[in-house]
Amino acid sequence: MESLADPRAARALLAFWRAAGVDMEEAEAIYAGAPTRTGAPAAPREPLPLNRPVPKAKMKAPVDAPVESARALASAAKTVSELRAAVESFTGCALKATARNTVFADGVEGAPVLIIGEAPGKEEDEQGKPFVGRSGQLLDRMLAAIGLDRKYNVLISNTIYWRPPGNRDPTLGESLACLPFAERLVELSQPKLLILTGKAASQAMLKREDGVTRLRGRKLGYTREGFQAPINAMVMLHPAYLLRRPNEKRLAWGDLLLAQAWLDELGVARVSHP
Numbered sequence: 574m575e576s577l578a579d580p581r582a583a584r585a586l587l588a589f590w591r592a593a594g595v596d597m598e599e600a601e602a603i604y605a606g607a608p609t610r611t612g613a614p615a616a617p618r619e620p621l622p623l624n625r626p627v628p629k630a631k632m633k634a635p636v637d638a639p640v641e642s643a644r645a646l647a648s649a650a651k652t653v654s655e656l657r658a659a660v661e662s663f664t665g666c667a668l669k670a671t672a673r674n675t676v677f678a679d680g681v682e683g684a685p686v687l688i689i690g691e692a693p694g695k696e697e698d699e700q701g702k703p704f705v706g707r708s709g710q711l712l713d714r715m716l717a718a719i720g721l722d723r724k725y726n727v728l729i730s731n732t733i734y735w736r737p738p739g740n741r742d743p744t745l746g747e748s749l750a751c752l753p754f755a756e757r758l759v760e761l762s763q764p765k766l767l768i769l770t771g772k773a774a775s776q777a778m779l780k781r782e783d784g785v786t787r788l789r790g791r792k793l794g795y796t797r798e799g800f801q802a803p804i805n806a807m808v809m810l811h812p813a814y815l816l817r818r819p820n821e822k823r824l825a826w827g828d829l830l831l832a833q834a835w836l837d838e839l840g841v842a843r844v845s846h847p
Contacts, residue, residue, distance in 0.1 A: 668736065703729050719836070
């Protein structure tokens with residue numbers, strides 16, 4: 574067997590890998606200048622161009638391509654129903670491939686109160702509706718205490734529309750890909766009050782890095798370019814957090830009282846529960 578130190582053997586190996594489809598141009602360039610056993614000088618090779626074009630198969634799509642696609646779909650939607658259809662047709666978020674259902678929104682379109690959370694869990698993925706598991710049931714009871722009900726005066730959605738596997742935290746790319754739809758939902762709904770539940774939804778929608786404990790209990794404003802005036806907004810502790818830390822429910826009650834007083838000021842009609 575010939576040693577690979579023999580340029581002929583090395584060239585034969587390079588030819589084999591090239592035939593197999595491997596790009597061996599740089600490796601062949603190295604051996605091009607290697608002397609042969611006979612001592613004859615190697616034929617000069619033309620140097621590779623520094624700016625040779627990259628084959629199309631190797632070109633990567635821009636990182637923000639899913640975001641641009643989402644923005645285009647979202648901006649084209651003129652109603653909440655059209656926005657729902659746009660989300661269902663969107664293929665720029667990898668979570669869609671592993672989820673059972675698209676979880677867009679539940680409640681009354683055009684409701685005076687819009688609630689936005691983070692991402693669907695197991696029950697939400699199975700039913701295709703946001704906040705239907707244990708945390709959703711707790712949220713319903715909390716809302717009922719101040720006359721709010723998804724059947725009458727509330728629309729509920731998320732900033733992510735497909736369940737992350739194992740209920741892991743969404744990646745930054747997944748969040749950015751879905752955010753244009755959440756922003757468009759607020760723009761189309763024009764709610765009297767926007768309630769953001771939990772850290773992820775609050776930071777994504779408000780473009781702030783403050784934690785929930787620093788944002789809750791305050792009257793805030795949600796705005797975007799083109800808005801004539803900010804939309805009333807507030808932050809609440811996420812119901813799932815309250816299930817893990819029931820001692821924090823006193824803070825949640827404070828959030829509800831703030832929402833109740835603000836809704837009274839805004840003249841938002843509510844419903845009575847037995």
